[in-house]
Amino acid sequence: MKRSNEPVFWGLFGAGGMVAALLTPVLILITGILAPMGAVDFSFARVDAFASNILGGLIIWAAVSFPLWLSLHRLYHCLHDFGVHAGNGVKAAFYGAAALGTVAAAYLLLF
């Protein structure tokens, strides 16, 4: 039996699950509820300063990129569960989108 390369994607999926579980609810609370209510200072200058710091940039990068791998991996496998056996082209498109998002976020935040 041939070794599957699934551990790579499953690893990123798992990392995404961890990030989504720990960070996403807090981010939704801050950006979606507290900021519109004016409860936190969410001005451009402040967020820009946070994102420009290397540690802040890394945190935002992790919060954006890993959940992309999580959700696209889950969607790809859901297709299979629903009886759509998409094949390698769609697999490449799904994981390609996650990779693209990861690279784009890194470029915008860290360089």
Add this chain to the structure above:
Amino acid sequence: MSQVMKVEIQRYRPELDKEPFWQSYDVPYTKEMSVLEALAYIKDELDPTLSYRWSCRMAICGSCGMMVNGVPKLGCKTFLRDYPQGMKIEALANFPIERDLVVDMSDFIAKLEAIKPYIIRETEQTPEDGCSIQTPKEMEQYRQFSMCINCGLCYAACPQYGLNDKFMGPAALALLHRYNNDTRDEGKEERMAFLNAHEGAWGCTFVGYCSDVCPKKVDPAAAIQLGKVDSAKDYVIAMLKPGE
């Protein structure tokens, strides 16, 4: 006082029928009557041509797996009293039907055998070597997975096995996990190829229905997820040692 239940059974006699069809029987029942007893009543009193598999009547042998209202169940562990609206009984899903409620389980058995479900030692031990001592904690690592009775309900529940029967499936992967995590076993390497394959642990998308339907409360879905962790570690090790 006994009531009467309309029990619908999917029949298939390969020498007579082109395809399975439904047949209805009126079965008098009391609240203690199991589905298996209802089938025995039908065979003894109403229709001797009905075929089904059974043996122990007490959820040990794993012979009487069947679909009851679309859910994989053991006939001996399912009671008519829980189905006041009536019941429809079919052969176990995802398996080829041999006759009536009897399915061909040879693919399932072959998979169970393939993963080497026995303790493998590098050097054979003799009785003079004494017992292999195991702590309660070490036993807990695999104990629940050794409770499997090979009834096949998890294969009838598994959508992945239904889509592609090359998938090793819940019971075989749980059994693989059971032996790989037994401290007395030294045969893990011989089993990893099955786990690492796309048809192994990676064919599972963690739907988890296998664990829901297990009549012995084994959790094959958990075994497969733990197997994925093992396989992912093995993947990294193989990357670091490409020659092997």
